[in-house]
Amino acid sequence: xKHNFKEIEPKWQKAWDDAHAFEAKNDYxxxxxxxxxxxxxxxxxxxxxxxxxxxxxxEVICRKRRMQGYNVMFPIGFDAYGLxxxxxxxxxxxHPRQVTDNNIQKFTSQLRRVGFSFDWSRxxxxxxxxxxxxxxxxxxxxxxxxxxxxxTTLVNYCPSCKVVLSNEDSQxxxxxICHSDIVQKSKDVWYLRITEYADKLLxxxxxxxxxxxxxxxxxxxxxxxxxxFANFKLALDNAEIEDSLRIYTTRPDTMFGVTFxxxxxxxxxxxxxxxxxxxxxxxxxxxxxxxxxxxxxxxxLVKDKTGVCIEGLCAINPANGxxxxxxxxxxxxxGYGTGAIMAVPAHDERDYEFAKKFGIDIIEVIKGGDIAKxxxxxxxxxxxxxxxxxxxxxxxxxxxxxxxxxxKGCGEKGxxxxxxDWAFNRQRYWGEPIPIVHCQKCGMVGxxxxxxxxxxxxxxxxxxxEGGESPLAKIDSFxxxxxxxxxxxxxxxxxxxxxxxxxxxxxxRYCDPHNTEEFASKEAxxxxxxxxxxxxGMEHVTRHLIYSRFWHRFLYDIGEVPVDEPYAKRTAQGxxxxxxxxxxxxxxxxxVDPNDVVDQYGADVLRVYTLFMGDYASAAPWNESxxxxxxxxxxxxxxxxxxxxxxxxxxxxxxxxxxxxxKVSDDIEEMKFNTAIAAMMSLIxxxxxxxxxxxxxxxxxxxxxxxxxxxxxxxxxxxxxNTELCAFxxxxxxxxxxxxxxxxEIALQVNGKFRGTIMVAAGLSKDDLxxxxxxxxxxxxxxxxxxxxxxxxxxxxxxxxxxx
RNA sequence: GCGGAUAUGGCGGAAUUGGCAGACGCGCUAGAUUCAGGUUCUAGUCGGGGCAACUCGGUGAAGGUUCAAGUCCUUUUAUCCGCACCA
Numbered sequence: 001x002k003h004n005f006k007e008i009e010p011k012w013q014k015a016w017d018d019a020h021a022f023e024a025k026n027d028y029x030x031x032x033x034x035x036x037x038x039x040x041x042x043x044x045x046x047x048x049x050x051x052x053x054x055x056x057x058x059e060v061i062c063r064k065r066r067m068q069g070y071n072v073m074f075p076i077g078f079d080a081y082g083l084x085x086x087x088x089x090x091x092x093x094x095h096p097r098q099v100t101d102n103n104i105q106k107f108t109s110q111l112r113r114v115g116f117s118f119d120w121s122r123x124x125x126x127x128x129x130x131x132x133x134x135x136x137x138x139x140x141x142x143x144x145x146x147x148x149x150x151x152t153t154l155v156n157y158c159p160s161c162k163v164v165l166s167n168e169d170s171q172x173x174x175x176x177i178c179h180s181d182i183v184q185k186s187k188d189v190w191y192l193r194i195t196e197y198a199d200k201l202l203x204x205x206x207x208x209x210x211x212x213x214x215x216x217x218x219x220x221x222x223x224x225x226x227x228x229f230a231n232f233k234l235a236l237d238n239a240e241i242e243d244s245l246r247i248y249t250t251r252p253d254t255m256f257g258v259t260f261x262x263x264x265x266x267x268x269x270x271x272x273x274x275x276x277x278x279x280x281x282x283x284x285x286x287x288x289x290x291x292x293x294x295x296x297x298x299x300x301l302v303k304d305k306t307g308v309c310i311e312g313l314c315a316i317n318p319a320n321g322x323x324x325x326x327x328x329x330x331x332x333x334x335g336y337g338t339g340a341i342m343a344v345p346a347h348d349e350r351d352y353e354f355a356k357k358f359g360i361d362i363i364e365v366i367k368g369g370d371i372a373k374x375x376x377x378x379x380x381x382x383x384x385x386x387x388x389x390x391x392x393x394x395x396x397x398x399x400x401x402x403x404x405x406x407x408k409g410c411g412e413k414g415x416x417x418x419x420x421d422w423a424f425n426r427q428r429y430w431g432e433p434i435p436i437v438h439c440q441k442c443g444m445v446g447x448x449x450x451x452x453x454x455x456x457x458x459x460x461x462x463x464x465x466e467g468g469e470s471p472l473a474k475i476d477s478f479x480x481x482x483x484x485x486x487x488x489x490x491x492x493x494x495x496x497x498x499x500x501x502x503x504x505x506x507x508x509r510y511c512d513p514h515n516t517e518e519f520a521s522k523e524a525x526x527x528x529x530x531x532x533x534x535x536x537g538m539e540h541v542t543r544h545l546i547y548s549r550f551w552h553r554f555l556y557d558i559g560e561v562p563v564d565e566p567y568a569k570r571t572a573q574g575x576x577x578x579x580x581x582x583x584x585x586x587x588x589x590x591x592v593d594p595n596d597v598v599d600q601y602g603a604d605v606l607r608v609y610t611l612f613m614g615d616y617a618s619a620a621p622w623n624e625s626x627x628x629x630x631x632x633x634x635x636x637x638x639x640x641x642x643x644x645x646x647x648x649x650x651x652x653x654x655x656x657x658x659x660x661x662x663k664v665s666d667d668i669e670e671m672k673f674n675t676a677i678a679a680m681m682s683l684i685x686x687x688x689x690x691x692x693x694x695x696x697x698x699x700x701x702x703x704x705x706x707x708x709x710x711x712x713x714x715x716x717x718x719x720x721x722n723t724e725l726c727a728f729x730x731x732x733x734x735x736x737x738x739x740x741x742x743x744x745e746i747a748l749q750v751n752g753k754f755r756g757t758i759m760v761a762a763g764l765s766k767d768d769l770x771x772x773x774x775x776x777x778x779x780x781x782x783x784x785x786x787x788x789x790x791x792x793x794x795x796x797x798x799x800x801x802x803x804x
Numbered sequence: 805g806c807g808g809a810u811a812u813g814g815c816g817g818a819a820u821u822g823g824c825a826g827a828c829g830c831g832c833u834a835g836a837u838u839c840a841g842g843u844u845c846u847a848g849u850c851g852g853g854g855c856a857a858c859u860c861g862g863u864g865a866a867g868g869u870u871c872a873a874g875u876c877c878u879u880u881u882a883u884c885c886g887c888a889c890c891a
Contacts, residue, residue, distance in 0.1 A: 171886090171887080172887090172888090212808090213808065213809075213885090213886085216807080216808065216886090217807095217808085217885095217886060217887085220806095220886075220887060221886090221887080223887085223890070225890070225891090247891080248890095248891065250890090250891065251891080262891090305889085329889095331889045331891090332891075333889080333890080333891095336890050336891075337891060338891095340891095341891045343891085344891095348891075349889090350889055350891080351891085353889095416890075416891090417890095418887085418890055541886090542886085542887090612828085612829070613817090613829095614817055615816095615817075618810085618817095619884085620817085621815090621816075623815075623816065623829095623830070623831095625815095625830050625831070626815090626816070626829060626831095627830095629828095629829050629830055630829080632829095632843095632844095633829085635843095635844095674816090674828080674829095675827085675828080677828080677829090678817090678818075678827065678828035678829075681827095681828055681829070682827075682828065745824080746824095747823070748824095749824085749871080749872075751872095752870095752871060752872050754824055756824095757824070789871085791871090792823095792871050792872075794823060797823050800871055800872065801871085802871050802872095
């Protein structure tokens with residue numbers, strides 16, 4: 001048989017479609033398998049080979065599960081709200097709705113060409129009313145639960161996109177969409193209280209099967225730290241007053257070493273005592289200077305500490321009652337802890353640097369370092385610390401200090417997280433409208449559930465306003481409304497939700513995508529959830545993966561979903577680099593278009609190659625020649641039809657078949673697709689060497705390969721006389737006893753040096769093996785006349801004799 | 805700065821977890837098929853020495869443990885990724 005992919009690929013894609021072959025059954029009595037891939041953002045550029053690799057991995061797993069008899073759900077959809085579409089629309093004047101529809105169509109036809117076994121009856125599009133109704137519904141539930149709040153704070157703002165970004169969307173001080181520098185801007189922003197879920201998100205990681213680095217990255221992002229809060233009394237003109245400054249520290253044990261305090265330039269205490277501070281002009285100037293710095297300048301140029309001492313206001317160290325100065329400096333940030341710290345220069349590097357620069361006292365309280373040279377952050381004996389003196393463990397010192405603070409009523413244990421609340425609104429058009437109404441009388445009121453979806457109005461002008469307001473603000477008919485509570489005149493919120501909203505729960509919608517009464521029926525959720533295996537990119541670990549776990553956990557807490565963690569298992573694929581070894585990008589001109597590969601070599605080749613090119617989790621460059629090698633392999637598979645004769649097993653190949661079934665079966669479970677394919681290549685080499693195989697054996701081979709190259713395998717399966725689809729043929733089983741050779745090759749060593757091999761029966765005892773080795777003429781000659789010091793015999797492996 | 809990962813032929817990568825390093829694929833060399841290009845087939849392909857059987861060396865670098873190390877331990881270098889003044 002010739003491998004005529006241009007003919008057979010469309011043929012079998014049609015056959016699968018006609019049979020609705022891959023639609024998950026609503027038969028809740030069968031064992032289920034829910035395989036999930038990250039649904040694509042339908043960009044104008046079309047599919048990327050990276051998408052193919054990401055989907056091919058779980059495709060193989062899902063196809064194997066079907067052949068093993070599972071009721072498999074392998075859905076796909078489109079995460080279609082977001083800035084790139086909107087920016088493209090603004091540039092071209094085409095409406096985002098139109099752009100989105102075009103792109104979804106493009107993606108759909110490309111995905112179908114590759115022959116993925118997606119359930120096309122469950123497609124979700126986050127921009128459809130029937131979908132975003134429920135995105136708004138969940139938001140409303142969060143609003144009711146007090147998880148939504150509005151606050152004026154310093155936020156990450158992208159001046160180029162004219163939009164407020166969450167912490168997650170501005171990692172490294174760069175805008176996630178356009179990569180320009182983020183500036184800090186004081187703005188009125190909607191927040192989701194994700195920090196309230198920090199502990200739950202952290203603990204949830206204990207019971208799921210995530211790749212270790214995925215887990216670790218989430219732990220670091222959440223960034224839990226244990227320490228203490230303490231209140232430092234303030235003093236005006238050296239006279240103590242009834243007010244204090246609250247700090248957070250992880251080292252309360254060093255409190256006797258506190259020689260000054262530092263607060264963030266924006267700290268409210270400055271405003272409070274504005275009249276009493278004698279150098280307020282200098283403080284204001286410093287604050288303004290800091291505000292002008294970009295995130296980059298604030299974090300990258302950390303060499304030099306800057307700050308200003310507050311005059312007229314100082315603090316009192318609660319440990320020893322000493323008066324200490326307060327500084328403002330941008331190395332302390334308003335967004336973490338309380339925006340104020342107690343500085344212990346002797347035992348903190350940043351405080352040390354600051355104290356050196358400003359000539360502040362440095363008091364050693366832990367022995368062990370040389371504080372004349374640098375801060376000492378290690379353990380040691382406590383000194384200069386009154387009741388802590390002599391203690392040698394940090395744990396004990398902290399406990400004693402906490403007791404002391406508690407007795408004085410000025411401090412207690414506390415926990416902090418690096419993770420910040422989720423800045424949730426975007427001043428843009430192409431997103432879910434936030435279902436909130438602002439009423440003069442009632443304040444913020446949620447749009448009633450029965451009025452959802454709150455439709456995104458169709459507008460002609462969807463460009464963002466210059467003043468940073470949403471395009472929706474210009475539509476009076478949308479903005480002006482009645483308050484759902486009091487019926488008076490009110491105005492709608494005009495910002496929309498961020499791109500990550502729709503993707504925070506899409507895996508739930510797949511379970512029951514056409515439901516108009518609920519986001520999904522309880523029955524469907526009970527059966528399908530949790531997702532058994534979720535594969536996606538590392539770049540989503542500290543965004544989508546955190547956000548969606550948060551939403552899902554919230555839904556669990558209010559009784560809407562049956563399990564607390566949405567994903568039982570999470571893996572990630574490595575990047576495909578350009579042929580030059582660089583990350584693929586349009587500007588470098590090294591992008592490989594999957595369409596071209598399908599045109600030239602076929603979908604099966606594309607699929608097999610993306611899995612064969614290297615370790616699935618690592619990055620690997622595209623190599624055109626290797627693609628040809630895969631084509632050669634599939635052509636040789638097709639050629640097997642011409643030599644397959646008879647039935648049953650071939651004596652020469654039987655053991656190889658059982659070994660290959662075992663290898664391929666096991667490797668798929670560990671996503672070691674490259675070695676599974678290599679094993680099948682080895683087997684085909686053996687078959688051609690033997691020059692013969694039976695039709696039964698070809699049937700086994702084809703079923704093993706089917707998850708990778710389904711079109712060709714269906715064709716051969718049909719050629720073999722089968723009338724049912726290969727996609728649902730039973731997965732081959734192996735006989736363990738037939739995977740074991742009855743003769744094994746034993747390596748012979750003298751003093752650890754290789755001295756030849758012998759063939760012996762498998763399972764020989766140590767004594768027999770040693771005797772067999774000594775019977776080998778060459779080996780015997782090598783130890784002849786020498787004193788044997790030691791004899792090491794490892795059954796079925798090796799004989800090593802140590803001589804003098 | 806902190807955290808994590810990786811390092812094996814000309815290239816992508818294997819190595820049953822301490823037991824013959826280099827599976828499989830690409831590339832390359834020689835030969836066959838073909839008018840030719842492509843395709844396909846056969847043989848070879850870690851390095852040094854030898855016609856050869858063989859032999860010596862070899863997994864980023866330096867030490868160590870062991871009968872035996874790509875694999876374990878110590879030190880070190882390079883690259884990649886994540887976080888970053890987190891109190």
